[in-house]
Amino acid sequence: MKTLLVGCGGISQTWLKAIAQIPEIELLGLVDLDEALAKQRAQQFELELVTGSSLFDMLHKLKPDLVFDCTIPQAHYDVSLAALKAGCHVFGEKPMADSLTEAQQMVKAAKEAGKVYAVMQNRRYDPNIRSLKAFLASGVLGDITTVHADFFVGARFGGFRDHMKHILVKDMAIHTFDAARFLIEKDPEAVYCHEWNPKGSWYDQDASAIAIFEMTDGVLFNYRGSWCAEGLRTTWESEWRIIGTKGSVSWNGAEGFKAELIEDNSGFLSTYKPLTVHSHKATDFGAGHLGALQSFTHAMLEGKEPETICTDNIKSLAMVLGAVESSEKGARVPIKLSF
Numbered sequence: 225m226k227t228l229l230v231g232c233g234g235i236s237q238t239w240l241k242a243i244a245q246i247p248e249i250e251l252l253g254l255v256d257l258d259e260a261l262a263k264q265r266a267q268q269f270e271l272e273l274v275t276g277s278s279l280f281d282m283l284h285k286l287k288p289d290l291v292f293d294c295t296i297p298q299a300h301y302d303v304s305l306a307a308l309k310a311g312c313h314v315f316g317e318k319p320m321a322d323s324l325t326e327a328q329q330m331v332k333a334a335k336e337a338g339k340v341y342a343v344m345q346n347r348r349y350d351p352n353i354r355s356l357k358a359f360l361a362s363g364v365l366g367d368i369t370t371v372h373a374d375f376f377v378g379a380r381f382g383g384f385r386d387h388m389k390h391i392l393v394k395d396m397a398i399h400t401f402d403a404a405r406f407l408i409e410k411d412p413e414a415v416y417c418h419e420w421n422p423k424g425s426w427y428d429q430d431a432s433a434i435a436i437f438e439m440t441d442g443v444l445f446n447y448r449g450s451w452c453a454e455g456l457r458t459t460w461e462s463e464w465r466i467i468g469t470k471g472s473v474s475w476n477g478a479e480g481f482k483a484e485l486i487e488d489n490s491g492f493l494s495t496y497k498p499l500t501v502h503s504h505k506a507t508d509f510g511a512g513h514l515g516a517l518q519s520f521t522h523a524m525l526e527g528k529e530p531e532t533i534c535t536d537n538i539k540s541l542a543m544v545l546g547a548v549e550s551s552e553k554g555a556r557v558p559i560k561l562s563f
């Protein structure tokens with residue numbers, strides 16, 4: 225697939241490292257508003273290709289089949305629409321867009337162009353989350369009723385994150401919300417969210433949040449998170465407790481799982497037997513961005529729908545934007561998924 229990558233900032237390095245391992249992707253060019261940065265990336269990765277500062281010009285000059293969008297969230301709408309209009313498929317960084325209206329227009333544009341637009345959700349390709357998903361899918365815990373995820377990482381990024389509204393929910397929690405959808409295969413129906421900025425926070429606003437999602441089939445997903453919590457750090461994948469009608473499983477976000485199944489529930493307190501969460505190699509792909517890119521490439525070459533196709537992944541964005549709206553209104557907000 226002849227490919228153009230646009231946006232040569234921080235995350236583009238992770239993409240370029242992964243692309244180097246996928247022979248089916250032929251990178252033709254790099255675009256950034258700051259062309260010097262595009263040239264710098266080409267040099268850093270020893271790539272002999274065309275660089276430019278105008279996506280429009282590069283699309284017409286190179287005629288790629290595929291565009292990788294690694295620009296800032298506010299540019300995703302314009303970049304993907306331009307690429308789709310030029311007859312390219314698009315695989316872009318999260319989040320899809322800044323608003324649901326824009327995201328819906330992107331979905332529509334992909335449909336009208338007859339092209340694929342998919343979203344990077346690298347955390348789905350962590351081998352441990354794949355193991356947990358397989359364990360849940362086995363049905364051993366009965367019906368899943370409740371999902372708790374805790375994310376506590378005191379991270380000092382500097383830059384735009386220090387000042388951005390809804391920073392934790394918009395920039396980080398989208399990964400955890402998407403992971404919840406991925407794990408239990410339920411969609412969001414409503415949310416109540418409270419954001420605040422704890423004393424001592426080095427962010428201007430909204431560094432902490434609690435969000436309670438009502439998911440389909442009566443499942444509740446409860447998220448607690450902070451980017452300014454000092455001590456007892458969780459992993460970036462969050463710490464999870466998932467409760468089913470027959471038992472529970474916890475995941476520390478790394479390789480630590482604990483699971484218990486009811487043995488006898490005839491008394492005041494039930495007794496349980498431990499269960500093992502087996503390491504499950506669900507795909508032949510690597511982890512993180514590499515796995516996501518391999519999975520996307522594989523699906524495209526097989527003519528199949530990529531796992532994080534926009535028509536599905538817009539639901540994760542809807543969770544984020546629903547949480548933001550709820551927090552601003554101080555009220556429970558229904559999440560409508562009529563895309």
Ligand SMILES: NC(=O)c1ccc[n+]([C@@H]2O[C@H](COP(=O)([O-])OP(=O)(O)OC[C@H]3O[C@@H](n4cnc5c(N)ncnc54)[C@H](O)[C@@H]3O)[C@@H](O)[C@H]2O)c1
Pocket residue numbers: 230231232233234235236255256257258261277279294295296297299303317318319344346
């Ligand atoms: N999946 C992940 O784990 C992960 C991690 C970090 C960042 N991200 C996402 O990746 C995206 C980029 O983040 P970053 O940290 O690399 O940002 P960045 O600011 O370091 O880089 C973005 C680059 O895009 C360029 N750009 C902006 N608009 C453009 C346009 N219209 N045309 C061409 N170039 C344009 C900028 O000049 C800049 O060099 C964001 O959507 C972010 O949320 C994802």
